[in-house]
Amino acid sequence: EAQVTQNPRYLITVTGKKLTVTCSQNMNHEYMSWYRQDPGLGLRQIYYSMNVEVTDKGDVPEGYKVSRKEKRNFPLILESPSPNQTSLYFCASSFGDLGDTQYFGPGTRLTVL
Amino acid sequence: AQTVTQSQPEMSVQEAETVTLSCTYDTSESNYYLFWYKQPPSRQMILVIRQEAYKQQNATENRFSVNFQKAAKSFSLKISDSQLGDTAMYFCAFMKLSFYNQGGKLIFGQGTELSVKP
Numbered sequence: 325e326a327q328v329t330q331n332p333r334y335l336i337t338v339t340g341k342k343l344t345v346t347c348s349q350n351m352n353h354e355y356m357s358w359y360r361q362d363p364g365l366g367l368r369q370i371y372y373s374m375n376v377e378v379t380d381k382g383d384v385p386e387g388y389k390v391s392r393k394e395k396r397n398f399p400l401i402l403e404s405p406s407p408n409q410t411s412l413y414f415c416a417s418s419f420g421d422l423g424d425t426q427y428f429g430p431g432t433r434l435t436v437l
Numbered sequence: 438a439q440t441v442t443q444s445q446p447e448m449s450v451q452e453a454e455t456v457t458l459s460c461t462y463d464t465s466e467s468n469y470y471l472f473w474y475k476q477p478p479s480r481q482m483i484l485v486i487r488q489e490a491y492k493q494q495n496a497t498e499n500r501f502s503v504n505f506q507k508a509a510k511s512f513s514l515k516i517s518d519s520q521l522g523d524t525a526m527y528f529c530a531f532m533k534l535s536f537y538n539q540g541g542k543l544i545f546g547q548g549t550e551l552s553v554k555p
Contacts (some may be wrong), residue, residue, distance in 0.1 A: 355540045364543030366441070366528055367482075374540050382539060414482060421487065421541030422550050423470040430483035 327350045330415050330429035337405055338437050345400045345432050347415030355421050356398040357382065358390065361431075370413075372419070373398055379435040405436040441531050443546035450519045451554055457504075458514045458528030458549045464528065471505065471512045472543065477525040485527070500509040501548040519553045526550050 328349045337343055349356065353430075354375050359367040360380075369382030373392040387409055389401040402409060416431040441462045450456035459533050462471070473485040488505050489498045500520075506512045516523055529546040532538065 357542065359543075364547050365531045366530075366541070366547050369539060369542045372540035373541065380539070382542060390473070412480065416543075418541055421538060423487070423507075423532060424541065425484055425487075426541065429481055430505065431482075433480075 327425070328415055328417055328427050328429035330368065330432050332432060333430060334433045336414070336435045336437065338351075339406055340404050342401070342403050343405060343434075344402075345413060345415075347400065348396050349398075349399045349415075349417040349427065351417065351427065353390065353417035353419050353427075354360055355419070355424075356386070356392070356424075357415045358400045358415045359397070359416065360384065361414065367385075367414065374384070375412070405434075407436050410434060410436050413433065439466070439531055439533060439544050440539055441455065441529055441544050441546040443527075443548045443549050447550045447552070448545070449552040449554055450516075451492060452521060454519055455515060455517045456519055456551065458516075458527055458529075460512045460514070460546055462510050462512065462529070462531050464531065464533065464552055466533045466535060470532045470534065471503075472530040472532070473501070473503070473512075473514045474528045474530060474545075475523075476528065476548075477522075477527045480526075486514070493548070516551075521553050521555060524553045 357372040358370040371390040373379040418424040530543040
């Protein structure tokens, strides 16, 4: 089954404790993105990747890192989480970037205390 | 910069009736896509319908159709014969098609929470 998976689905952590949210897709997609969803703001792009070892900042990259060492995986790293990073996070992937359908993961609910 | 606005935070409709969700956007781009996504309580993001800006014909997908008014920069979603399973948050989204579009970045509106009542 074609899908995007994320782990963990729920995470409660404390300020400053490094964490990684994993994302994996099995569709051989070139493009992957991370979004965060906040009430009243919709979803906003954090980082994106156009291929292995090619990543760039989205609209709200502060406090986040990513890597793309393999085509299927695109982890999101919070090296020193803060309470303002409490949010719902989505990973998405697509074959191309010109209107191609984006497939979203199931979301990760992160709470930083 | 592009912006997407959904002015209706919440709406409700009776089962089997028709409802229209509004979306306006602001852009100077001439080539772009518009989308409606559904997010049920499971939080999964599900693509409902998409519209290419260069196509004048409005997109339809079964009970879902759009009214795309390019000059007015309006992109409303009509749901006919509403069903209980249509209860969800609905997001309007924009994607520009220029060379540098941040990997196909979607710009989302704030969302409209739709409740379908029995």
